[in-house]
Structure formats: structure tokens, C-alpha cells
């Protein structure tokens with residue numbers, strides 16, 4: 453038995469993942485740790501998936517409802533989706549097998565702002581949590597818990613679940629201890645004021661607490677987070693990053709943004725990582741981040757001193773960086789603060805700090821509405837994640853996308869988005885490799901001109917100009933659109949495999 457389980461009572465609860473999974477029943481609502489592929493339980497979900505598979509083989513119904521912090525990994529979402537074991541899933545997913553279940557109708561999916569998961573849970577509409585499965589780094593002698601690489605909704609699930617299963621993961625660095633800042637939002641209204649006025653502030657406790665009587669099982673694991681390599685910055689990502697650097701320099705020159713910029717929020721994915729890498733090589737110093745996820749680019753900046761402090765709720769690192777981080781936690785401990793996602797994504801705090809928000813888009817339209825979630829209007833990609841929490845409340849909200857998708861067959865700038873996640877009032881800057889459109893203060897007609905000219909790929913620019921001129925001629929209005937044609941580009945892609953006529 454490893455020395456990370458120091459509470460005598462909980463030592464006696466150590467069992468196998470298979471034994472622990474017996475505490476879970478068909479129809480249960482399960483809350484797990486885990487956010488962007490880190491800090492999720494790895495053994496019990498797989499054992500549960502095996503149980504579900506056996507039940508299905510005997511013709512028995514067995515599905516559970518699953519709420520996490522955000523995306524997990526193949527051992528959780530993947531394993532349970534593989535056996536069609538999830539009837540309901542929230543709040544964010546990137547697992548390809550789970551994505552198929554969501555889109556085929558096997559799994560009902562509630563895609564929501566990650567900062568709203570905890571508040572919605574407290575209203576009771578999601579039901580009562582039957583079992584919480586939480587990954588931890590250590591169980592202290594007095595029963596307090598050290599969370600692993602994501603703090604997410606862990607404390608809420610620990611507080612509310614009827615039964616608790618803990619996974620103690622040896623792979624996670626013991627050096628994570630001291631990086632967390634668990635702070636609980638009061639359960640009654642009006643909420644207590646969150647005393648956070650800088651990303652550097654610590655306001656809570658480095659430990660989570662648990663009612664020991666509710667812990668039914670403790671499982672020992674030794675398995676890595678789902679750390680995936682980033683693709684090296686491609687030409688498009690570098691161009692997008694370049695346009696953004698120019699924009700930041702302009703804002704500093706105008707005297708509206710300090711030389712160290714405002715706290716950065718950076719979304720997930722290769723483009724977001726490339727922008728962080730560019731900032732790491734750029735001329736801004738003493739940067740800070742108030743964000744959800746720390747990717748490689750941000751960790752590099754902390755390492756070189758370009759960034760002073762990063763506040764987040766989790767990591768999403770490449771395998772090499774994860775190893776590096778695990779070996780160097782002493783260096784990072786005073787530079788990283790991991791918060792519950794209710795705090796990392798708290799709209800009041802985001803507004804107070806004046807974050808610079810940078811998120812990916814699937815497509816944007818000429819007026820600046822952004823689709824982050826639905827391919828061709830209906831097929832769920834990942835979810836809105838935290839992008840909406842930040843977009844509406846940031847000092848400036850930026851959306852980035854290459855101007856083309858699917859090898860040039862799709863224009864990411866379209867007459868009308870096929871699904872809206874971020875209404876144009878929440879979208880202030882759009883940037884593609886072609887250029888940047890600063891849409892602040894502009895009306896829809898002013899915006900359309902800028903988006904078409906600055907952001908669209910030359911293959912589609914004449915088509916978009918032509919469409920918009922027709923709209924101006926035949927339907928001059930506050931927002932000129934041609935209803936019959938606005939989604940014709942998407943229809944053409946579905947019918948012919950390309951948006952090009």
C-alpha cells in the first residue's frame with residue numbers, strides 16, 4: 453500500500469477498482485473529477501464499463517448519468533461510451549467515442565457554460581449526486597484531500613454525493629500539494645463576495661474536505677493523464693499569433709492596456725497553444741493568466757519568467773511537458789494556482805480582472821456571430837466550455853480560426869453561422885491567418901465590411917462580397933441578410949462536399 457494514504461480509517465477502505473465499481477448502480481448520477489483531460493479517475497470508470505458490458509450481455513439495462521468538470525480521457529468517457537453506458541452527460545466532452553454517442557442519440561448531452569455547472573447543480577434540477585469519483589494525490593492523516601491536476605467541481609461533488617470513491621494516483625506528482633486554492637461559493641443568496649482582485653491572490657485552502665463516513669472505497673492507481681502532443685505551430689497559427697501581437701501592441705500604444713497586458717485567458721487547441729508560444733517569444737513581460745487550462749505554451753512562459761503567475765483550474769499538457777512539470781513542481785508551486793472551475797470561470801471575477809479572452813471558433817459570420825460547437829449546425833463537436841463565461845465578460849473577447857477548414861472546402865467565414873454560441877455583441881475581435889477585424893463599437897453593416905475584407909480567404913472573398921452586395925440591394929435593413937441564401941453555403945457543402953460553387 454502506498455504512503456500517500458495516511459488516514460488510518462481510509463487505509464482500511466482500500467480495495468480494487470472492481471470492488472469499488474460495485475457501489476455504483478444503474479441510473480445513478482455520478483460526479484467525477486477531471487477537466488480538459490487531466491485529473492479524472494481512471495480505474496473505477498473502466499471497471500464500471502466492464503460491469504455495464506456484462507449486464508448488457510445478459511440483456512439488462514445499465515446506464516449511468518455523468519457530470520464532470522470538463523473533458524476527461526479514454527479511461528472514463530471513452531470506456532463508458534464504448535459500452536453505451538451513459539444516458540446523460542454534461543458539461544464538456546472531447547472524447548471521439550462519446551461524441552459519436554452524443555450525436556447518434558444514445559447519450560443526451562447538456563452543453564453548458566462551465567462556470568454555470570456548480571450553480572445549476574445547486575438548484576437541484578440536475579438531481580442528487582449518487583456517487584462521486586475523485587482523483588487525488590494524497591489523503592492526509594486528518595482526512596483532508598490533495599486534489600490532483602484539476603480542481604474543477606471536486607469539492608461540490610464531495611459535499612453533495614451520497615457515496616464517495618477516491619482514486620489515489622501515484623503518477624500525479626506529490627508536488628501538486630500547495631498549488632490548489634479551494635474556495636467554496638456560499639450556498640445561499642446573496643453570495644459572499646469573492647475576495648479576488650488579482651490572478652495571484654490565494655483566497656482559500658490548498659486542501660479539499662470530505663465527510664469520511666461517506667467514503668465507501670479508496671482505489672490506488674498509477675496512470676498518466678490523457679496528455680496529447682500539440683502539433684507544431686503551422687503557418688496559419690503563426691500568422692494568427694502575429695496579428696494578435698500587433699493588436700496587443702496597438703492597445704498598449706493607445707494606453708488602454710498596460711505593457712504587461714491584462715490577465716490572459718486562452719482556450720484549448722493548437723491555435724491557442726501557438727498564440728501562447730508567440731507571446732513567449734514576444735516583447736511583453738510580466739504577463740499573468742486568469743484562465744481555465746494551462747497548456748505547454750503557458751508553462752513555457754512560466755518557466756522563462758515571461759509570465760509571473762497562471763491561475764487556472766487544470767492542465768492540458770503534452771506528455772513531455774507533463775513529465776517535466778511533474779519533475780519540477782517545486783519551481784512552479786508559487787507560479788500556478790489551481791482553482792475550482794466556479795471561480796476560474798466566474799463572470800464577476802473575469803469582469804473585475806479585465807481578462808483578455810482568446811478562444812477558438814468553428815465558424816464566424818460576417819456580422820461576428822460565432823459558432824464554437826456545432827458542425828454544419830447540428831453535429832456536436834466538443835461544447836461551449838468556458839468560452840462563453842469569458843467572451844461576454846472579458847475586457848476584450850477575441851475569437852480565432854483559420855479562414856479555411858477541411859482542406860479548403862469550407863470557409864470558416866460564412867454569410868450566416870449555422871449555430872450561434874456567441875452572439876455578435878459578445879464577439880469583439882475576429883482573427884484568421886488573413887487578418888484581424890476589430891469590431892468594437894461597430895454596427896452590423898460596418899462589421900460585415902471589415903470581416904469580409906480582413907478575415908476571409910481569397911477563395912471565398914469575392915463570393916462573400918457578392919452575397920453581401922445582393923443582401924444590401926434586396927434587403928437593406930439593420931442586418932442585411934438573404935434568408936434563402938444565408939445557409940446555402942452549408943447546404944452546398946452537405947450536398948457536394950464543398951462550399952465552392
Ligand code: 0RQ
Nearest residue numbers: 719720721811812813814815824834836837838839857864
Ligand atoms: O475536425 O479533426 O474532424 O478534422 O473542427 O478544428 O481546426 O483543429 O481547431 O482545435 O482550435 O478547435 C472551436 C472546436 C476549435 C475548439 C474548436 C473541424 C476541423 C476539426 C477542430 P477534424 P481545429 P481547434 C476553454 C475554452 C469550444 C470550447 C472552448 C472548441 C475540428 O476551440 O472546442 O473554447 N471550442 N473552451 O476540421 C466544419 C468548419 C470547421 C470545421 C473546424 N468551419 N466547418 N468543420 N472544423 N472548422 C477550454 C474549456 O472550456 C475546457
